[in-house]
Amino acid sequence: MEHRHGTRKTINIPTTAELSTGKVYTGYIKDISLGGIFIELPSGELWSHAPITLAFTIQDGDKSKTYRWRGFITRIAEDGAGAMFESANPYEQAGLLALLKLADRNELQRSVAC
Numbered sequence: 001m002e003h004r005h006g007t008r009k010t011i012n013i014p015t016t017a018e019l020s021t022g023k024v025y026t027g028y029i030k031d032i033s034l035g036g037i038f039i040e041l042p043s044g045e046l047w048s049h050a051p052i053t054l055a056f057t058i059q060d061g062d063k064s065k066t067y068r069w070r071g072f073i074t075r076i077a078e079d080g081a082g083a084m085f086e087s088a089n090p091y092e093q094a095g096l097l098a099l100l101k102l103a104d105r106n107e108l109q110r111s112v113a114c
Contacts, residue, residue, distance in 0.1 A: 008033045009103035015056040017041055027080060029056060032099045037071070040080040046073055052083055058098045067095030 013029040017039055027041025039054065050073045057066045069092050075082035085096065 008038075009100065009107060011099060011103045011106060013056050013058070013099065013102070015039060015054045018053045018055075019046070020051040021045075029054070029099065030080065032096075032103055034096075034100070036074065036082055036084040037069075037099075038077075038080060038082050043076050043078065043081055046076050046081050048073055048076065051086075052081075054083075056095070056099075058095075058102055060098075065098070067098065068092065069095045 008031045010031050011029055015027055015029050017025045017027055019025075023045060025041045027039050029037055030040045031038045037054075039052075052071055052073055054069045054071070055066060056069070057064050069085070070087045070089075071083040071085045073081045073083050085092070087093075
């Protein structure tokens with residue numbers, strides 16, 4: 001298991017994942033933290049340290065924004081892969097912050113509903 005800095009937050013966002021081979025998968029971002037992400041997707045053709053690019057869209061009210069994020073696979077599981085960020089690109093960092101914000105909102109809504 002990858003060692004992440006920060007608490008994992010549950011999320012369920014559709015994504016496309018592109019490997020350096022050009023192979024593209026569809027899946028879901030299942031959890032996020034400052035140090036990494038877990039993507040639920042077919043793991044048969046994945047390998048550790050594989051470069052990966054995710055594309056995902058976040059809906060915020062009536063606006064939506066699509067982000068691209070680069071990282072590398074750190075762990076392969078039966079149901080997907082863990083990955084870590086590799087870029088300090090401000091646009092990619094904005095995508096990370098948007099995912100964390102959405103996860104925080106979802107956690108707040110779940111706790112209020114209980």
